Amino acid sequence: MSTISLEVFLGALALVLLLVETFATVPRKLIAYAAIGGLLAALVALFFCAKGAVPPTLVEFYKVDSLALFYKGLALISTIAVLVIALEYTPVINQFVSAEPEKTKEAGLGEFYALPLIVCVGLMVMASAVDLITIFVSLELTTVSFYVLVAYMRRSASSLEAGVKYLILGALSTGLLVYGMAWLYGLTGQMTLAGITDKITHWQGSTAPLLFAVALILAGLGFKVAAVPFQIWVPDVYQGAPTPVTAFLSVGSKAAGFIVLSRVVEMLLAKDSAVAPQVVQVLLIIAGATILFGNLAAIAQTNFKRLLGYSSISHAGYLLLALACTQTGALGFTPSEIVAFYLATYLPMTLICFLLLAAGRAQGISEDVASFRGLARTSPVLGFTLTLALASLAGLPLTAGFFGKFFVFFSATLEGNYASLLIAIIGAAAGFYYYFKIILVIHSLPEDQPPVIQLSVLSKCLLGLFAAAIIVIGVYPDAVRNMLVK
Amino acid sequence: MSPLEIIILLPILAALAVWLGAPARLTSLTASLAGLVLTLVLAVQYQSHPGGGMAFTSAHTVLAHPHIQFAVGADGLSLTMALLTTLITSAALWSIVDKERIYYIASLLISAGALGAFLTTDIFFIYSFHELALIPTLLMIALHGHGEDRRAVAWKITIYLGVGSLVLLAGLLGVIWYCSPASGLTFDLLALKPFDPQGKFAAYVPANFFILLIGFGTLVSLFPFHAWAAPAYASAPTPVAMLHAGVLKKFGLYGLIRIALPLFPDVILTPWIQQALLLMLLGNILVVGFITIHQRRLDEMLANSSVMHMGYIFLGLAAGNALGQNGAVLLMFAHGISIALLFLLCGKLRSNLGTLEFSKLGGLATNAPFLSLIFGFATFASIGLPGLANFAGEILVFLGAFQSFGEQGFGMIHVATILSLWGVVMSAVYMLRAYRKIFFGEATTGRFITDPTTAQRIPMFLLAAVLLAVGCQPSLLLNLIQSAIGAK
Numbered sequence: 001m002s003t004i005s006l007e008v009f010l011g012a013l014a015l016v017l018l019l020v021e022t023f024a025t026v027p028r029k030l031i032a033y034a035a036i037g038g039l040l041a042a043l044v045a046l047f048f049c050a051k052g053a054v055p056p057t058l059v060e061f062y063k064v065d066s067l068a069l070f071y072k073g074l075a076l077i078s079t080i081a082v083l084v085i086a087l088e089y090t091p092v093i094n095q096f097v098s099a100e101p102e103k104t105k106e107a108g109l110g111e112f113y114a115l116p117l118i119v120c121v122g123l124m125v126m127a128s129a130v131d132l133i134t135i136f137v138s139l140e141l142t143t144v145s146f147y148v149l150v151a152y153m154r155r156s157a158s159s160l161e162a163g164v165k166y167l168i169l170g171a172l173s174t175g176l177l178v179y180g181m182a183w184l185y186g187l188t189g190q191m192t193l194a195g196i197t198d199k200i201t202h203w204q205g206s207t208a209p210l211l212f213a214v215a216l217i218l219a220g221l222g223f224k225v226a227a228v229p230f231q232i233w234v235p236d237v238y239q240g241a242p243t244p245v246t247a248f249l250s251v252g253s254k255a256a257g258f259i260v261l262s263r264v265v266e267m268l269l270a271k272d273s274a275v276a277p278q279v280v281q282v283l284l285i286i287a288g289a290t291i292l293f294g295n296l297a298a299i300a301q302t303n304f305k306r307l308l309g310y311s312s313i314s315h316a317g318y319l320l321l322a323l324a325c326t327q328t329g330a331l332g333f334t335p336s337e338i339v340a341f342y343l344a345t346y347l348p349m350t351l352i353c354f355l356l357l358a359a360g361r362a363q364g365i366s367e368d369v370a371s372f373r374g375l376a377r378t379s380p381v382l383g384f385t386l387t388l389a390l391a392s393l394a395g396l397p398l399t400a401g402f403f404g405k406f407f408v409f410f411s412a413t414l415e416g417n418y419a420s421l422l423i424a425i426i427g428a429a430a431g432f433y434y435y436f437k438i439i440l441v442i443h444s445l446p447e448d449q450p451p452v453i454q455l456s457v458l459s460k461c462l463l464g465l466f467a468a469a470i471i472v473i474g475v476y477p478d479a480v481r482n483m484l485v486k
Numbered sequence: 487m488s489p490l491e492i493i494i495l496l497p498i499l500a501a502l503a504v505w506l507g508a509p510a511r512l513t514s515l516t517a518s519l520a521g522l523v524l525t526l527v528l529a530v531q532y533q534s535h536p537g538g539g540m541a542f543t544s545a546h547t548v549l550a551h552p553h554i555q556f557a558v559g560a561d562g563l564s565l566t567m568a569l570l571t572t573l574i575t576s577a578a579l580w581s582i583v584d585k586e587r588i589y590y591i592a593s594l595l596i597s598a599g600a601l602g603a604f605l606t607t608d609i610f611f612i613y614s615f616h617e618l619a620l621i622p623t624l625l626m627i628a629l630h631g632h633g634e635d636r637r638a639v640a641w642k643i644t645i646y647l648g649v650g651s652l653v654l655l656a657g658l659l660g661v662i663w664y665c666s667p668a669s670g671l672t673f674d675l676l677a678l679k680p681f682d683p684q685g686k687f688a689a690y691v692p693a694n695f696f697i698l699l700i701g702f703g704t705l706v707s708l709f710p711f712h713a714w715a716a717p718a719y720a721s722a723p724t725p726v727a728m729l730h731a732g733v734l735k736k737f738g739l740y741g742l743i744r745i746a747l748p749l750f751p752d753v754i755l756t757p758w759i760q761q762a763l764l765l766m767l768l769g770n771i772l773v774v775g776f777i778t779i780h781q782r783r784l785d786e787m788l789a790n791s792s793v794m795h796m797g798y799i800f801l802g803l804a805a806g807n808a809l810g811q812n813g814a815v816l817l818m819f820a821h822g823i824s825i826a827l828l829f830l831l832c833g834k835l836r837s838n839l840g841t842l843e844f845s846k847l848g849g850l851a852t853n854a855p856f857l858s859l860i861f862g863f864a865t866f867a868s869i870g871l872p873g874l875a876n877f878a879g880e881i882l883v884f885l886g887a888f889q890s891f892g893e894q895g896f897g898m899i900h901v902a903t904i905l906s907l908w909g910v911v912m913s914a915v916y917m918l919r920a921y922r923k924i925f926f927g928e929a930t931t932g933r934f935i936t937d938p939t940t941a942q943r944i945p946m947f948l949l950a951a952v953l954l955a956v957g958c959q960p961s962l963l964l965n966l967i968q969s970a971i972g973a974k
Binding site for chain 1: 505548549551552554556610615618620621624625628641644649652660663670671
């Protein structure tokens, strides 16, 4: 079976669900359950998809390698998690969407459950895209859906503000990306990444126009992955968007940006590439700046969501550093695989935080770090899970997060790139502080009203699975590696 | 399943059980005493192990490239450290009275981290287990510590140890890179080869060794990276102070002896490295010693003295010979036991009196003869009186450091040794002065204390007995240590 049929199936499912939401009066929760069921079915089916099975007409645009399969799995898992988070967040959506929240309990919820499916289709196609057009179309499918989702709570000023900011900067970055692609096509006469690779490894003449095209493309993709200096939108959008959407942005959108970036950088750093030294330089500078900015700016944050925004920037920095270090043969990983591994560790720990944030918000707990004071006392299990997730984000050994950073640090060492290693160490040290600060808060004695968070059975299962994943990957990383390197 | 895996898992399972609601004191004491007995049995068994080397090994691969495995194994050095850990864990857990569960959980986790670090033979897990203590320490000091500025102190220790361990990680990655066999990168300590002095990496090795020294040194409070230690021990709840000062701090030294010295042989004798190390350890002994003399509170004095004594152990390593290393390991053990006993007594005084300021204490011996006796015993051990364990360690360190005198003439290490001897005098000054001030002289009104109950005396007896036994018969441990390091 080819993976393309999964994407067609999910796309069709999304359209059917949208029609159901328009014309039928079923309880909206059923739409979410149908979407989750479809995604689960697709996830199961993904295990039966063979590597390299592509219909002949698509061969030039669409590639199913182990990396693509891995990213498709990540996209499916994160979409399922986002829908579960969205179910917890329903009361807040309702409050800010409906004109009379008391009367129309379910107004506007259907699209909120159906749109993530479309994003997921975009992410899955992007994982396989090896052609400029396919990359662009799938990226836009994702981004346009996000424009809607970010501004979804139309009666919340901050959600609208986030939507406007995301729209304007997103459109600008898309413009840069398309312009860069146009230059690349103009220079090489090729649309496929393989064709362009061939041209730039046999480059004759000045590299200036090529570098211009590359700069535009990196800037456009830099926006998607929130790399400095294209990170300005992140804190406000993360804070203002509905929490499930923020979670999706930080995991799904980031993964999407990085699969494209991985493929583009692999192309640019191919052996004998005319622009490899410059691209490495640029990546290293961006990575260093991103690590420092993300981590240092996070120190002062008091809003949990905003803090996770900066944290997301800092993780993007480590991922970029991994892409720039190519001497990774001894690790048995290519840079792209290190990035994929890192994202797989990043997914459970981030989504645990967002799930608790969303459920807490729906039950009247604000998004300030301080309002989680004493969580470990009112609910030891939630306290432990959140502690585990934060320790993993900080990169403590024996959790999943450590191995992500471990491979990045190791590849910088093997590259002999000690300046980047030093920056990565400074960043990680700052990370200890701001993640541990939250751990300290949740274990402190509650002041007047201790936070109580009730979770649905579905959320509890998800939390349990993610927590188990953090520990299992932390002590047995081969579990993920075997899936990635087949 | 190797018995060592059981020793590591016992405290983790006990912590889990306590968290889930099992009776805290019973569960954790049973687990820690079982661990102690098991370690003792293994140590006795190991004595008859032919030819030294790693025993009780077992390995499970967790990552194929670079090769990482959960591998346990113990030689004389690991077993000595494991004995130290289980002894102090038992005493520390016993000393917890009427406290919340988190006291037991945190102590068990710190203990599990130390045991894991000492008993695994894969650099990845040696490093990882040590980090297990980071969050429990932060929470215990910040939430249950003593003093007004305990939060600031908790952050200080967390950041220092966090940064120190990141520097250490960078250094360890270098070790893996330089010392892996041709078959591929591996973290297996037994597969790593000492670096090739003719190899292409030889030029980087001294710098890498220095990074390891700084990384491990920060964890041991090597001057000038020691600022976290004294306030943290003074603020920490008693069991945490006992475990941290007694056991966890020794991890950095263990790492140097286990990883850095064998894989980078004789690099410590590189002139600039040895001189830098000697300067730093003199900082520990003389500068911190001087600071210790000026302390006005018992807990702060003990905390600073513990930083100071690390200087002697480093002196044993700086000597670069087996005698000095043997002394260093013996002193690690002895210092661990004696400082844990002192913090245990200090905790008892604090909970009964409410203050530890010398100016407000005096004449306690009248009402608490047993306490004054055992405190005096610990004081003498800490100063290094012959017949107690610390003396045996210190004398070997000094002999080791002076060993090369005849061949090399009067070098910097000999100057450092002579200067370090003055540290012993300083120890005597502050310890005896504190002892006299607290237990003798005029009784201050309003400060009464009674002797500990029989149950409370058990951990004190345990630790004191070990100090005496090892002091009178150092070969009990030295045989173990020499089987790992060599005797010459």
